Amino acid sequence: MHLVQDASVPAHVRNDANVYFKLPLVGLKAGKYHYKVWVDKHLGSLNKTPSQNDVFDSSILGIFYESSAPIPIANIFDTNKYDGSNHNIATGNRIGLAEYTNANFFSENTIFKNYPHPAFDDTNFFTIDWKNAEVVTAEDGKPDKRVYIRKTAGEPVQHLASLSYLSYNWLKRGLYFLSPATLDDEVYKEYASKLIPRAVGYSAGLLQYFFRGKLQVTSLPIFYKNGIYIMRVKIKNLTPTQETMKNGWFTLSYRYTPTGGPADGSEDKYGQTSVCSSEQPCEELKYQDEMTIDFILPSLIPKETYDSVKFTLAFRGTLGNEEGAVIGKYFTPGEIKFNEEWDNGLTGNHTWAHLDFGTSQAYPGHGQTSNTIEGDTLIKENIRSVGFKNPSANESFVGIDPYYPGYQDNLPILITPNTSLQFKIDKMSINEIPPSPPRTTAHYQGLWLFFNHGLVLQLSQNDQFVYYNPTTAMRTFDLGLIFVDNIYNMFQDAGIVIPSGDLYLEKIEFIQQLFELGEPSTVEHHQHMEVDFIRIIEEKQEEEKQ
Numbered sequence: 425m426h427l428v429q430d431a432s433v434p435a436h437v438r439n440d441a442n443v444y445f446k447l448p449l450v451g452l453k454a455g456k457y458h459y460k461v462w463v464d465k466h467l468g469s470l471n472k473t474p475s476q477n478d479v480f481d482s483s484i485l486g487i488f489y490e491s492s493a494p495i496p497i498a499n500i501f502d503t504n505k506y507d508g509s510n511h512n513i514a515t516g517n518r519i520g521l522a523e524y525t526n527a528n529f530f531s532e533n534t535i536f537k538n539y540p541h542p543a544f545d546d547t548n549f550f551t552i553d554w555k556n557a558e559v560v561t562a563e564d565g566k567p568d569k570r571v572y573i574r575k576t577a578g579e580p581v582q583h584l585a586s587l588s589y590l591s592y593n594w595l596k597r598g599l600y601f602l603s604p605a606t607l608d609d610e611v612y613k614e615y616a617s618k619l620i621p622r623a624v625g626y627s628a629g630l631l632q633y634f635f636r637g638k639l640q641v642t643s644l645p646i647f648y649k650n651g652i653y654i655m656r657v658k659i660k661n662l663t664p665t666q667e668t669m670k671n672g673w674f675t676l677s678y679r680y681t682p683t684g685g686p687a688d689g690s691e692d693k694y695g696q697t698s699v700c701s702s703e704q705p706c707e708e709l710k711y712q713d714e715m716t717i718d719f720i721l722p723s724l725i726p727k728e729t730y731d732s733v734k735f736t737l738a739f740r741g742t743l744g745n746e747e748g749a750v751i752g753k754y755f756t757p758g759e760i761k762f763n764e765e766w767d768n769g770l771t772g773n774h775t776w777a778h779l780d781f782g783t784s785q786a787y788p789g790h791g792q793t794s795n796t797i798e799g800d801t802l803i804k805e806n807i808r809s810v811g812f813k814n815p816s817a818n819e820s821f822v823g824i825d826p827y828y829p830g831y832q833d834n835l836p837i838l839i840t841p842n843t844s845l846q847f848k849i850d851k852m853s854i855n856e857i858p859p860s861p862p863r864t865t866a867h868y869q870g871l872w873l874f875f876n877h878g879l880v881l882q883l884s885q886n887d888q889f890v891y892y893n894p895t896t897a898m899r900t901f902d903l904g905l906i907f908v909d910n911i912y913n914m915f916q917d918a919g920i921v922i923p924s925g926d927l928y929l930e931k932i933e934f935i936q937q938l939f940e941l942g943e944p945s946t947v948e949h950h951q952h953m954e955v956d957f958i959r960i961i962e963e964k965q966e967e968e969k970q
Contacts, residue, residue, distance in 0.1 A: 425627045431501050431522040432623035433460060434615070438539055440531035458532060462612040463620070474621040480629030481517045482636070482665075497633055500626055508540040511578045521626045528579040529615055535585055535605045546577040547584060560610055573605065583614040637669070637743050637751030638662040642965040643735065644844055645757045646908055647957065649800070650765045651724030652757070656908070657737060658963075660714045665744065669751070670708035672741015673700035676719040680733040683726070695722050705741060727765075733757060758964030761837050762932070765957045767800045774822045777831045781817045791948070793818035793936075801850065806869070806936035806951040813941035818951070823874070823931030836928035839875065841912045842963040847871060848956035850904050852885060855950045858941060865890050866939045869951050871958070873911075874931040877923045881914060883907070890937070895920055910963075929960065 430436045435458075463470070480500050502520035505513055506527055513519065514527035527541045536544060544550065552571055560570050575581035585605040607615075640660035645652045655676060661669055675698040685691040697719050700706035709715055725733055736754050743749035764772050780793040791807040793816065806818040821828075823835040852869060860866035870884030880896040882889060889898050897918035901907045911929075915922055936951040 425630055428500060428521060428627050428630050429623045431520075432525055432619040432626070434525055434529045434531035434534075434619075435459065437522040437526040438531045438534045440533045459607065459612055459615060462609065463616055466613075466616070470616050470620055472620055472624050474625030474628065477517050478622040478625030479517060480521070480626045482629055482633055497630075500629055500633070511541045511543075511546065514541075515579050517625070521622060524579070524622065525619060528575070528581065529619070530585055530607060532607055535607070541578065542575055542581075542584060546575055548574045548576055552587075558610075560608075570608065570610070572610065579618070581614060581618070583611045586611055635751075636663060636665055637667075637739070637749060638664065639737065639739070639751055639753045640965065641737055641753050641755050642842070642963050643755055643757055644908070644961060644963045645730075646718075646846060646906060647727070647763075647765075647959055648848070648906060649724060650727045650767060650957075652721060652727075652730075652733070653724055653906075655719045655721065655735065655757070656716065657719060658714055658716045659709065659737070661709045661711050663711060663743065663751075666711040667744030668708050668710045669739060670742050671705045671747075672739055672749075673698055673702065673706055674717060675738045675740070677736045677738070678721070678725065678733060680725055680729045683728050695725075697722055727760075727763070730757070730760065753966070755964065755966045758842070759962040760959060761843070761962055762834065762929075762958070762960035764959070765800055766797055766802045766955065769797055770795060770802075774833045775831050776820055776822050777825075777828055778820050779818075779828065781819070783814070783816050787812065787814040787816075790814050791816060795820055800956070802934070802953075802955040804934060804936055804951075804953040804955065806938060808938050808945060808949045810946060810948050811944045813944045815940045816938040818936040819933055820955075821931060821933035821935075823929075823933075825931060835932070836876070836930045837960060839911050839927040839929050839960075840962065841910070842965065843912070844908060844910050844961050844963055845873070845881075845914075845959075846906065846908050846961060847883075847958040848904075848906050849901070849953065850956055851952060851954040852888065852903060853952050854888070856947050857887065858938060858945065858949055860939070866941065867937060867949070867951065869936040869953060870934075872931075872933045872935055873929060874933075876928045876930060877925075879915065879920065879922065879927070881911070932958065 434440070499520055501522045503518070503523065505519060506523040511527055514523050526539065530542065552573070558570055558572055559567055561567060571587045572583045573585045573587065575584040586608045587605055640662050642658040644656040646654040646656055657676070659674070675696060677694070677696045679692045679694045681687070681689065681692050699717050699719065707715065734754065734756055736752060739751040741749065743751070762774070764774055766772055770776065770778060778795040783790065783793065789809070790812045791809040792805065793807070794805045795818070796803045802820065804818055804820065806816055808814070808816045822831055822833050824832055849871065854867060854869070858866035868884065868888050868890035870882060870888055873881040878893060878895045880892055882892065882896055882898045883901055884898070886900055897915050897920050899914055899918070912922065934953065934955055936953060938949055938951065
């Protein structure tokens with residue numbers, strides 16, 4: 425960036441060794457009227473905000489990004505378009521900063537010499553109105569009459585150089601080239617008004633080049649034992665130059681404030697994990713393509729620290745043809761809409777109801793239903809004894825139920841296209857399937873989720889489903905493993921259209937059901953379920969900030 429800014433100083437790009445120095449002990453000074461000296465003196469009052477035209481147009485590099493040619497970041501200095509014969513091309517922001525400065529401005533010792541432009545024909549030199557000299561304030565604070573040369577070709581400059589009013593007699597005699605031209609405060613002021621914003625803008629262009637890679641990150645924390653165990657990250661390549669990310673790897677870093685830790689972050693916990701490596705790089709990721717990565721964290725991030733946790737995703741590899749490129753993305757995890765770990769007993773973290781729907785009262789001695797907590801696991805039992813044919817049900821639910829009010833808790837919950845279901849059921853079994861008429865069932869158990877619009881999600885094993893209604897999506901899962909899936913996707917995969925309007929989750933239930941038999945059972949029927957946890961989490965998509 426320092427070198428970019430140097431290219432906005434005329435002396436640097438016109439090979440002018442006119443430097444300023446001061447030796448205080450002997451009182452020697454040189455280069456009093458030097459552009460850099462003037463800028464240093466007036467820097468606080470100068471406009472340093474670039475306009476759109478002052479920011480280097482990096483799109484002119486785009487054709488090189490995926491080509492075999494080297495990436496010409498040097499174009500930010502010199503595009504090799506201006507050769508001295510095409511002065512008018514050295515304007516706008518599709519030209520190198522050194523070209524722009526060289527072609528349009530003087531340095532102290534190169535006024536109308538050494539370089540083809542600015543030339544006399546680029547200015548009003550031969551048509552100056554000497555009778556209308558501009559009155560300026562000299563450095564001694566006294567008014568002074570100056571005649572200014574105005575640049576009219578290429579980049580317009582009202583104060584390109586100045587001539588003393590005393591030059592009038594020489595000019596009157598046609599001695600144009602003997603008239604001393606110089607650069608004074610008014611010249612420097614206008615130079616600075618054009619060159620400094622462009623120096624800032626081109627420096628920004630350099631930063632944009634090196635940090636041009638952009639990622640869209642959709643994050644989903646996956647929990648186990650009340651802590652973040654895996655961070656699932658869906659990564660989309662949104663690099664504006666449409667370059668491919670390849671031959672690289674991703675690293676996920678995180679930090680959080682432990683419970684009771686100071687807010688200043690001095691005791692924050694840190695961690696890092698990577699996928700792929702320089703020896704075994706990830707698959708390439710083309711522009712607009714996506715990949716999903718599950719980062720297994722080195723240790724659980726506790727749920728109670730969730731609001732403080734921050735993540736940074738970094739790619740290091742090749743971007744287009746640039747090796748060693750780095751793209752960074754900061755993000756925070758999404759909202760936890762429902763969280764039950766069964767770490768607070770049967771009541772849990774929500775107002776669960778555990779019911780047998782009056783079975784024990786209607787059929788005394790039929791068997792038993794029970795709900796207990798072992799560790800942080802809900803154990804559900806539904807048993808019908810030998811010699812009974814009555815129905816038996818055991819339900820744990822939270823949400824809206826017209827027959828059992830008081831268990832609504834925080835439901836209904838708004839479900840969006842970015843809402844995911846997470847749960848883990850370790851065991852779900854029946855010792856012997858009861859007899860049933862053809863094309864019907866005499867039992868079922870699993871996890872049911874009820875939504876508005878009559879939509880239902882039923883999650884169970886292949887032999888433990890039951891038909892409920894035409895808008896029920898049935899989904900199997902692996903016992904003992906963490907299940908994670910997008911709720912909208914599950915309905916879509918089942919061919920069920922979600923009606924327009926908001927979708928709300930109204931009720932969650934873990935259900936065990938034995939239907940009535942035609943004859944008393946000759947065996948005990950025993951349904952068993954072990955529920956570890958259930959969560960509803962909003963995925964979070966971030967793409968604006970790098």
